[in-house]
Amino acid sequence: MNKSYLISEINRLKTEKNAIILAHYYQSEDIQEIADFVGDSLELSKKAQTTDADIIVFAGVYFMAETAKILNPNKKVLLPDINAGCSLADGCHHDDFKLFKEKYPEHVVVTYINCSAEIKALSDIVCTSSNAEKIINSIPSSKNILFAPDRNLGNYLSKQTKRDLILWEGSCVVHEAFSLDKLIEIYKNNPTAKIAAHPESESHILKTAHYIGSTSGILNFIKTDTATTFIVATEAGILHQLAKTVPEKTLIPAPSVQDNTCACSECAYMKINTLEKLFQCLKNEGPEISINEKLRIQALEPITKMLELS
Numbered sequence: 001m002n003k004s005y006l007i008s009e010i011n012r013l014k015t016e017k018n019a020i021i022l023a024h025y026y027q028s029e030d031i032q033e034i035a036d037f038v039g040d041s042l043e044l045s046k047k048a049q050t051t052d053a054d055i056i057v058f059a060g061v062y063f064m065a066e067t068a069k070i071l072n073p074n075k076k077v078l079l080p081d082i083n084a085g086c087s088l089a090d091g092c093h094h095d096d097f098k099l100f101k102e103k104y105p106e107h108v109v110v111t112y113i114n115c116s117a118e119i120k121a122l123s124d125i126v127c128t129s130s131n132a133e134k135i136i137n138s139i140p141s142s143k144n145i146l147f148a149p150d151r152n153l154g155n156y157l158s159k160q161t162k163r164d165l166i167l168w169e170g171s172c173v174v175h176e177a178f179s180l181d182k183l184i185e186i187y188k189n190n191p192t193a194k195i196a197a198h199p200e201s202e203s204h205i206l207k208t209a210h211y212i213g214s215t216s217g218i219l220n221f222i223k224t225d226t227a228t229t230f231i232v233a234t235e236a237g238i239l240h241q242l243a244k245t246v247p248e249k250t251l252i253p254a255p256s257v258q259d260n261t262c263a264c265s266e267c268a269y270m271k272i273n274t275l276e277k278l279f280q281c282l283k284n285e286g287p288e289i290s291i292n293e294k295l296r297i298q299a300l301e302p303i304t305k306m307l308e309l310s
């Protein structure tokens with residue numbers, strides 16, 4: 001289908017149906033451009049909590065749309081492609097996590113928002129990469145903490161907060177793929193560059209970073225720092241907003257281990273959504289996210305605690 005036709009139809013349907021399009025920074029440029037709001041996980045959750053639209057089209061991955069539904073039981077929440085998963089969420093199953101949690105009955109369970117509603121329902125509090133440190137620090141030091149599902153973010157938090165966290169062994173396939181050797185090579189050729197990394201990256205990448213933070217954190221850092229060249233260690237979708245916001249700065253995507261053709265990392269789960277699927281989903285009002293009410297209420301509690309602290 002022709003792109004300009006898709007854009008005009010999406011805009012028409014959006015108005016007709018009082019729908020809002022929320023998009024993550026990792027979505028394709030087309031989707032970021034047509035979205036009403038583009039943000040990181042925390043900003044998107046907050047937006048989903050306050051919108052007065054009847055329909056939320058969540059251009060992101062499943063756990064993000066599911067979180068929007070948990071916060072908005074009476075709204076229709078749509079996801080352009082229902083198969084938009086996440087290696088972190090998909091690698092932490094309810095029964096395994098329940099058994100893991102049972103080994104540490106006294107621990108406070110903190111879960112990264114990149115997990116299913118079933119895992120959130122087993123949690124005391126949820127966090128995102130932009131508030132994780134604050135959430136950990138809000139827990140009295142007398143309490144031990146179990147953190148899931150991202151071991152890289154968990155290790156980073158452990159160092160930052162000087163707390164010994166029990167970690168679930170999950171990881172993000174995109175952020176784990178950055179090559180330290182290639183990063184060092186690029187840095188040698190650009191010695192004045194600053195490295196900005198997402199905390200889902202491995203510790204050897206984080207050790208090289210001048211700034212570590214969420215996608216919005218990285219954007220703000222690059223926007224406000226005086227350096228003119230930046231090496232960006234997160235998913236490549238963020239480069240679109242950066243190119244718009246700071247066109248005068250040089251942005252070098254951190255290279256992946258297996259990446260010989262393109263210098264950047266893309267999340268295949270995020271990129272499964274397309275403009276055409278977005279149009280179809282708005283037109284057909286599906287795929288729609290649905291969640292059992294008992295589970296929703298259980299998962300809502302740790303999300304609400306997070307939002308109150310953020």
Ligand code: 13P
Pocket residue numbers: 039040041042114128129130172198200213214215216
């Ligand atoms: P942010 O919270 O930084 O948007 O990260 C979400 C995510 O999935 C990173 O891979």
Ligand code: SF4
Pocket residue numbers: 061085086087088089114172173174175200235267268269270
């Ligand atoms: Fe999940 Fe990683 Fe993709 Fe983010 S980039 S959605 S953590 S697989």
